[in-house]
Amino acid sequence: MSPKLNRQSRVSDIAKALGVSPTAVSFALNDKPGISTKTRERILAAIAEINWSPHYAARALSDGRTSTIGLVIARSPKAVGSEAFFMQFMTGMQAKLSQRGYGLLFQVATSLERECVIYEQWADQHRVDAVAVVDLHRDDPRPRLLKELGLKAVIAGEKSSLLPSVYIDDKVVMEQMLTHLEERGHKHVTYVAGNKQLRHVSQRAQVALKRRGPKVEVEYTDYTAEQAAAAVRKQLTGTGPTAYVFDNEALTIAGVQTLREAGAQIGRDVAVASLEDSLTCEAMSPPITAIHRDTYRFGEAVADTLLAGEETEPFDLSPRLIERDSTKTVFD
Amino acid sequence: MSPKLNRQSRVSDIAKALGVSPTAVSFALNDKPGISTKTRERILAAIAEINWSPHYAARALSDGRTSTIGLVIARSPKAVGSEAFFMQFMTGMQAKLSQRGYGLLFQVATSLERECVIYEQWADQHRVDAVAVVDLHRDDPRPRLLKELGLKAVIAGEKSSLLPSVYIDDKVVMEQMLTHLEERGHKHVTYVAGNKQLRHVSQRAQVALKRRGPKVEVEYTDYTAEQAAAAVRKQLTGTGPTAYVFDNEALTIAGVQTLREAGAQIGRDVAVASLEDSLTCEAMSPPITAIHRDTYRFGEAVADTLLAGEETEPFDLSPRLIERDSTKTVFD
DNA sequence: CTGAAAGCGCTTACAG
């Protein structure tokens, strides 16, 4: 190959050095028809040899595609939420995206409104090809906004009439849990839930309230330890429940502490379970029964849908209940 | 303002509608001198009104700046490492970056070699303005590579002779911990460490081994539960230590389980502490003594250094030991 | 199958 070439070269340099046209180089690079196999291979070999990649902005400007997917997470500093979930989700997404040469642009927002502003800017700037939307709310403004902006999007975790989605059946999660508790003889269960505005939370609550069998009370929180503790304390007055179900790790930890302070022995006097599994559930004593899901694979599925285009697919996160000592006692 | 303008407009449209040149619009947009205050304000008002942002790729192509910072994390699926750490770190970085209009491009790599390939591609593509480098190894190839590539970078967590860094004094962490254990009367401590190749791990180990006072043994692991358990079991044969120090949450959890299975009562028969604090340390029973650090603020500092340019600054993550029941007993 | 040329939408010397 020509010694003049290096990774700083432009396609015109490469074309010149190889005695072909820039068009030919571009066709080879983008796997487009229009050049002979021989030419293509010669070009690709030269490119591979000097370890060259095309200028990102130039490519994006001319073909209009950015090869990047955006993800914004709206979370307040207080309600840190489930960090493990997001890290696993992002890692799963990213693994699939990078296989196809896509990048993941990550942003945090302090509110849903700020998140919407970010989408507007991204759309104006042609900053991303598409976005993944998480934590759908009731009356969520995002699907409509994204539709209006013409920004491709996939709703992660919920169904949407406006946009493709990778849908998880969250009802199953609550049903599995209540079935388990029912088998243990519980007649009165308290569900210490997260933000009522979140669709998956209200879905779980609905299942819990409609369910025949154990009587379920729902206490909504903002995911802080304070509100979890308050919810548990409230339930402790009067004839409290024999089992508590918490929405995630943070609530579980806070709830268990409050129960202990009140003198309850977890797993004996009262059952405790979490709808989100984690290392912590395993590590606590007693270990906490939880619903385990493959969040990494969920991230992969969202990325696949994003790259595939318009198709909506139901997705089986195959939640499975992992029984641990915190719910082993049978009540009657 | 002209009704023809909308967010799809280009600077030439805006210029035409306002009766100014594209140059004037660009100057207003980029806060450059060369236009009258009046003109500037008129342009900015028009832009604000239609909520317009310039085309990202076009701007990047012409001024050569991408306004994005890259972060690649090399982690194997097995060694999930400290998810909370990365999430907090990224969130802190992102908060600062977005204030200045910068995005964070996130990528996972399966190995250090793959990480290097990503940097090469990013450099070729002019994909990012700079990168943050985490988890520095001994004989790490990345600083030299990045220097060669001319890719701006900041080393997060370690000093570097080649590149600016936001340096944490990791020795202090181990010293604080050993001082605490010494005060509790421990004469024999085992440090269940992470990957020996990681600089912060070997630094901690060095401090531990050199330290006068308690005798410290070091067991390296790959952060998996299996190796943590093996390390603890090995120490249990013979005259085991009276205290264990674990590098992070995952190791702590696995180690505590192993100690329990061996019949030890944590906090009484044996002391346990973690060099990384987490909700889990708080939630376990007994709660685990740990070193707490403000990872979010660390991320902010790294972002600041990235944006500021070349300066290297020492950074005080103000690690503080949080004493909990797992080390409360005094040995003698 | 190939090449010369225009175009993507900005920024920035350069000349007025």
Next chain:
DNA sequence: CTGAAAGCGCTTACAG
């Protein structure tokens, strides 16, 4: 202080 023009480095009709 302002405007016409070139240029960033690709891709892609378009004509051969």
